[in-house]
Amino acid sequence: MNRRRLPVLLALLVAAVGLTGCSAGGEDGSARVWITRDQGATRLDQGTVPAGLTALQGLDRLAKIETSYGGAFVTTINGLSTSRLHQRDWFYFVNGISGRTSSGNVIPVRTRSAPENAVFDVGNLKGYLNKQTSGERLYVVKGTVTNVGKVLSSGIRIEATLLGKDNQVIVKNGTFPGNVIDESLISHMSRVRIEGFLGMRYGEGDVNRDIPTGKTLPFMVVFFDPPEGVESFRVKAIEAEEADRIGSPDGKVPGTGASNQ
Secondary structure, X not given: OOOOOOHXXXXXXXXXXXXXXXXXXXXXXXXXXXXXXXXXXXXXXXXXXXXXXXXXXXHXXXXXXEEEOOOOEEEXXXXXXOXXXXXXXXXXXXXXXXOOOOHHHOOOOOOOOOOOOOXXXXXXXXXXXXXXXXXXXXXXXXXXXXXXXXXXXXXXXXXXXXXXXXHOEEEEEEEOOOOOOOHHHHOOOOHHHHHHHHOOOOOHHHOOXXXXXXXXXXXXXXXXXXXXXXXXXXXXXXXXXXXXXXXXXXXXXXXXXXXXX
């Protein structure tokens, strides 16, 4: 949901509402609603609403909202308000496409299918400090990733980012799902063995290959000797083949879930 009154805010997007619809064009079915901030990096809430509602009505079913201009624009969602001072505003997207009209006029239920492209949902996130028997500190991020798109995924790449104060990026690391080391063993394994195991592209037993819609895989990312000041972390998932094509200069691959300590 969003106001579009200040063009400068388009480039400084802080919060957004995304909707994916699924109905036969009538009143049957449902629509999925995500409420996020930081350009989708942090998920605030999510839920399912009945088909046939406008984007604004769907949001109102899920969250406590405040509006302006007769309900045409959303100004506050669950206490988080737009702010000229902090250059933030609420925007809405339907099936990944930014809205062009008031959210009160948009009905996000048009098709029964899932998204046409590969889409991944990251969840069950957990981050914690560990220590090897050698004394080296580890920061471990664990979670699951699900193929929620319509198409078969050839493989998934995970990137985790440790964040400090004010969500400042501290360090990134990547891995592939399907590779998880038992917590009782990781402290006794060498760095070479840990990186070798977690770096298996197709996962243990080839589970990270030809991933159908609805399939969920576990993942683990390990940071060796992490810097001080870690306050939260962020996790992204993208197609492994796409990661190969757009690899970054530092060798890490961009690819969403987020968690505070």
